Amino acid sequence: MLGAHSILVKNKMAALHLKREIRAKMLGMKVFLFKRSKNDEKFVDNVFKEFSVLMETVLEKHDGLLAHVECHEIVDIWPMTRRCLQKLHESILRRLQSTPTSSSPYCCSFTREVPKEIFNLIWKRIISNNSFGHTVNITPCRITVTITDKRKATYLFNRMNQDGIITEKAKLLKKEFRDGGVAEVLISETHPFILKYSLNTEVLSISYFYGFWNSFGVPQH
Numbered sequence: 001m002l003g004a005h006s007i008l009v010k011n012k013m014a015a016l017h018l019k020r021e022i023r024a025k026m027l028g029m030k031v032f033l034f035k036r037s038k039n040d041e042k043f044v045d046n047v048f049k050e051f052s053v054l055m056e057t058v059l060e061k062h063d064g065l066l067a068h069v070e071c072h073e074i075v076d077i078w079p080m081t082r083r084c085l086q087k088l089h090e091s092i093l094r095r096l097q098s099t100p101t102s103s104s105p106y107c108c109s110f111t112r113e114v115p116k117e118i119f120n121l122i123w124k125r126i127i128s129n130n131s132f133g134h135t136v137n138i139t140p141c142r143i144t145v146t147i148t149d150k151r152k153a154t155y156l157f158n159r160m161n162q163d164g165i166i167t168e169k170a171k172l173l174k175k176e177f178r179d180g181g182v183a184e185v186l187i188s189e190t191h192p193f194i195l196k197y198s199l200n201t202e203v204l205s206i207s208y209f210y211g212f213w214n215s216f217g218v219p220q221h
Helices: 002-036 041-062 078-094 116-129 150-161
Strands: 107-113 134-138 142-147 174-176 182-186 193-198 203-213
Touching (some): 078 107, 078 116, 078 203, 116 134, 116 142, 116 150
Antiparallel strands (some): 107 203, 134 142, 174 182, 182 203
Protein backbone atom coordinates (compact mmCIF):
# COMPACT_ATOMS: atom_id res chain seq x y z
CA MET A 1 0.00 0.00 0.00
CA LEU A 2 2.86 2.39 0.90
CA GLY A 3 4.58 1.62 -2.39
CA ALA A 4 1.43 2.34 -4.37
CA HIS A 5 0.91 5.56 -2.40
CA SER A 6 4.50 6.63 -3.11
CA ILE A 7 4.04 6.02 -6.84
CA LEU A 8 0.78 8.02 -6.80
CA VAL A 9 2.48 10.95 -5.06
CA LYS A 10 5.36 10.87 -7.56
CA ASN A 11 2.92 10.79 -10.47
CA LYS A 12 1.02 13.76 -9.10
CA MET A 13 4.24 15.70 -8.52
CA ALA A 14 5.36 14.91 -12.07
CA ALA A 15 1.99 16.03 -13.43
CA LEU A 16 2.19 19.26 -11.42
CA HIS A 17 5.70 19.95 -12.72
CA LEU A 18 4.53 19.25 -16.27
CA LYS A 19 1.63 21.67 -15.86
CA ARG A 20 3.99 24.41 -14.72
CA GLU A 21 6.26 23.84 -17.70
CA ILE A 22 3.36 23.87 -20.16
CA ARG A 23 1.91 27.05 -18.63
CA ALA A 24 5.31 28.71 -19.02
CA LYS A 25 5.38 27.63 -22.69
CA MET A 26 1.83 28.94 -23.11
CA LEU A 27 2.88 32.33 -21.76
CA GLY A 28 5.68 32.43 -24.34
CA MET A 29 3.13 31.50 -27.00
CA LYS A 30 0.90 34.39 -25.91
CA VAL A 31 3.76 36.85 -26.40
CA PHE A 32 4.46 35.30 -29.82
CA LEU A 33 0.79 35.57 -30.89
CA PHE A 34 0.64 39.17 -29.71
CA LYS A 35 3.55 40.07 -31.97
CA ARG A 36 2.21 38.12 -34.96
CA SER A 37 -1.33 39.55 -34.65
CA LYS A 38 -0.14 43.16 -34.95
CA ASN A 39 -0.84 43.89 -31.29
CA ASP A 40 -4.50 42.79 -31.44
CA GLU A 41 -4.89 42.17 -27.70
CA LYS A 42 -8.52 40.99 -27.86
CA PHE A 43 -7.72 38.38 -30.52
CA VAL A 44 -4.74 37.09 -28.55
CA ASP A 45 -6.71 36.90 -25.30
CA ASN A 46 -9.51 34.90 -26.97
CA VAL A 47 -7.09 32.47 -28.61
CA PHE A 48 -5.07 32.08 -25.41
CA LYS A 49 -8.20 31.40 -23.33
CA GLU A 50 -9.22 28.59 -25.68
CA PHE A 51 -5.71 27.12 -25.65
CA SER A 52 -5.71 27.26 -21.83
CA VAL A 53 -9.04 25.44 -21.53
CA LEU A 54 -7.85 22.79 -23.98
CA MET A 55 -4.57 22.36 -22.12
CA GLU A 56 -6.24 21.94 -18.72
CA THR A 57 -8.71 19.42 -20.15
CA VAL A 58 -5.99 17.30 -21.73
CA LEU A 59 -3.82 17.38 -18.59
CA GLU A 60 -6.72 16.41 -16.33
CA LYS A 61 -7.50 13.49 -18.61
CA HIS A 62 -3.96 12.11 -18.55
CA ASP A 63 -2.76 12.86 -15.01
CA GLY A 64 -5.22 10.47 -13.39
CA LEU A 65 -7.48 13.12 -11.82
CA LEU A 66 -10.54 12.13 -13.86
CA ALA A 67 -12.52 9.00 -13.07
CA HIS A 68 -13.26 6.70 -16.03
CA VAL A 69 -10.64 8.49 -18.13
CA GLU A 70 -11.39 6.24 -21.11
CA CYS A 71 -14.83 7.87 -21.39
CA HIS A 72 -13.43 11.40 -21.78
CA GLU A 73 -12.75 12.73 -25.23
CA ILE A 74 -12.22 16.21 -26.63
CA VAL A 75 -14.65 16.79 -29.50
CA ASP A 76 -15.73 19.63 -31.78
CA ILE A 77 -19.35 20.44 -30.89
CA TRP A 78 -20.00 22.47 -34.05
CA PRO A 79 -21.26 19.44 -36.08
CA MET A 80 -23.73 18.70 -33.26
CA THR A 81 -24.79 22.36 -33.18
CA ARG A 82 -25.31 22.32 -36.94
CA ARG A 83 -27.55 19.26 -36.71
CA CYS A 84 -29.43 20.87 -33.82
CA LEU A 85 -30.16 23.97 -35.90
CA GLN A 86 -31.32 21.75 -38.76
CA LYS A 87 -33.73 19.82 -36.54
CA LEU A 88 -35.07 23.00 -34.95
CA HIS A 89 -35.69 24.47 -38.40
CA GLU A 90 -37.49 21.31 -39.51
CA SER A 91 -39.69 21.47 -36.39
CA ILE A 92 -40.54 25.10 -37.12
CA LEU A 93 -41.59 24.35 -40.71
CA ARG A 94 -43.57 21.27 -39.70
CA ARG A 95 -45.93 23.46 -37.68
CA LEU A 96 -46.68 25.93 -40.46
CA GLN A 97 -50.20 25.10 -41.67
CA SER A 98 -52.54 26.51 -44.30
CA THR A 99 -55.47 26.15 -41.89
CA PRO A 100 -54.43 27.28 -38.40
CA THR A 101 -55.78 25.87 -35.16
CA SER A 102 -58.67 27.72 -33.55
CA SER A 103 -57.00 27.84 -30.12
CA SER A 104 -53.83 29.65 -31.25
CA PRO A 105 -54.20 30.81 -34.88
CA TYR A 106 -50.92 31.52 -36.68
CA CYS A 107 -48.92 31.06 -33.50
CA CYS A 108 -46.75 28.02 -32.70
CA SER A 109 -44.53 26.76 -29.93
CA PHE A 110 -42.59 23.61 -29.10
CA THR A 111 -39.84 22.34 -26.81
CA ARG A 112 -36.66 20.35 -27.39
CA GLU A 113 -33.96 19.01 -25.12
CA VAL A 114 -30.71 20.77 -26.03
CA PRO A 115 -27.41 20.27 -24.15
CA LYS A 116 -26.19 23.42 -22.43
CA GLU A 117 -22.91 23.46 -24.36
CA ILE A 118 -24.76 23.52 -27.69
CA PHE A 119 -27.18 26.25 -26.65
CA ASN A 120 -24.29 28.33 -25.31
CA LEU A 121 -22.61 28.13 -28.72
CA ILE A 122 -25.87 29.13 -30.44
CA TRP A 123 -26.63 32.20 -28.37
CA LYS A 124 -23.11 33.34 -27.47
CA ARG A 125 -21.24 32.72 -30.73
CA ILE A 126 -24.00 33.01 -33.38
CA ILE A 127 -26.89 35.13 -32.08
CA SER A 128 -24.74 37.43 -29.92
CA ASN A 129 -22.06 37.76 -32.58
CA ASN A 130 -23.54 41.26 -32.91
CA SER A 131 -26.30 43.15 -31.07
CA PHE A 132 -28.53 43.63 -34.11
CA GLY A 133 -32.13 42.42 -34.05
CA HIS A 134 -32.31 40.72 -30.66
CA THR A 135 -32.28 41.11 -26.89
CA VAL A 136 -31.14 38.67 -24.20
CA ASN A 137 -32.50 38.36 -20.67
CA ILE A 138 -30.58 36.15 -18.22
CA THR A 139 -31.79 34.92 -14.84
CA PRO A 140 -30.30 32.21 -12.58
CA CYS A 141 -32.71 29.68 -14.10
CA ARG A 142 -33.37 30.84 -17.65
CA ILE A 143 -31.93 32.51 -20.71
CA THR A 144 -34.47 34.25 -22.95
CA VAL A 145 -33.47 35.40 -26.42
CA THR A 146 -36.03 37.59 -28.20
CA ILE A 147 -35.43 38.08 -31.93
CA THR A 148 -37.31 41.02 -33.47
CA ASP A 149 -35.83 41.13 -36.96
CA LYS A 150 -36.32 38.47 -39.63
CA ARG A 151 -32.78 38.98 -40.91
CA LYS A 152 -31.34 37.91 -37.55
CA ALA A 153 -33.35 34.68 -37.49
CA THR A 154 -32.36 33.98 -41.10
CA TYR A 155 -28.72 34.56 -40.18
CA LEU A 156 -29.06 32.12 -37.27
CA PHE A 157 -30.50 29.24 -39.27
CA ASN A 158 -28.35 29.94 -42.31
CA ARG A 159 -25.34 28.94 -40.20
CA MET A 160 -26.42 25.31 -40.63
CA ASN A 161 -25.44 25.78 -44.29
CA GLN A 162 -21.89 26.69 -43.35
CA ASP A 163 -20.38 23.33 -44.32
CA GLY A 164 -22.78 22.56 -47.16
CA ILE A 165 -26.26 23.67 -48.25
CA ILE A 166 -29.04 21.96 -46.30
CA THR A 167 -31.77 24.52 -47.00
CA GLU A 168 -31.27 27.43 -49.39
CA LYS A 169 -31.17 30.79 -47.64
CA ALA A 170 -34.17 32.06 -49.65
CA LYS A 171 -36.26 29.12 -48.37
CA LEU A 172 -35.41 29.44 -44.68
CA LEU A 173 -38.39 29.80 -42.31
CA LYS A 174 -40.74 29.33 -45.28
CA LYS A 175 -42.97 26.45 -46.40
CA GLU A 176 -44.54 25.97 -49.83
CA PHE A 177 -47.72 23.92 -50.32
CA ARG A 178 -48.78 21.83 -53.31
CA ASP A 179 -51.67 24.17 -54.14
CA GLY A 180 -49.29 27.11 -54.48
CA GLY A 181 -49.88 28.57 -51.05
CA VAL A 182 -46.98 29.75 -48.89
CA ALA A 183 -46.57 29.93 -45.13
CA GLU A 184 -43.75 31.98 -43.63
CA VAL A 185 -42.55 32.85 -40.15
CA LEU A 186 -43.29 36.47 -39.24
CA ILE A 187 -40.74 38.29 -37.10
CA SER A 188 -40.97 41.89 -35.92
CA GLU A 189 -41.30 43.96 -32.74
CA THR A 190 -44.96 42.93 -32.50
CA HIS A 191 -44.31 39.33 -33.61
CA PRO A 192 -41.10 38.26 -31.83
CA PHE A 193 -39.33 34.94 -32.33
CA ILE A 194 -38.56 33.79 -28.77
CA LEU A 195 -36.12 31.18 -27.48
CA LYS A 196 -36.38 30.32 -23.79
CA TYR A 197 -33.74 28.00 -22.37
CA SER A 198 -34.06 26.39 -18.94
CA LEU A 199 -30.65 26.09 -17.31
CA ASN A 200 -31.99 23.53 -14.83
CA THR A 201 -33.65 21.09 -17.23
CA GLU A 202 -31.66 21.97 -20.40
CA VAL A 203 -34.90 22.31 -22.35
CA LEU A 204 -35.31 24.88 -25.13
CA SER A 205 -38.75 26.38 -25.82
CA ILE A 206 -39.38 28.21 -29.09
CA SER A 207 -42.45 30.31 -29.86
CA TYR A 208 -43.20 32.28 -33.03
CA PHE A 209 -45.88 33.68 -35.35
CA TYR A 210 -46.44 32.96 -39.03
CA GLY A 211 -48.59 34.05 -41.93
CA PHE A 212 -50.17 32.23 -44.87
CA TRP A 213 -50.69 33.45 -48.43
CA ASN A 214 -52.91 31.50 -50.84
CA SER A 215 -51.97 30.60 -54.40
CA PHE A 216 -53.07 34.10 -55.57
CA GLY A 217 -50.77 35.80 -53.07
CA VAL A 218 -53.62 36.98 -50.86
CA PRO A 219 -52.77 36.91 -47.13
CA GLN A 220 -55.07 34.73 -45.02
CA HIS A 221 -53.71 35.71 -41.60
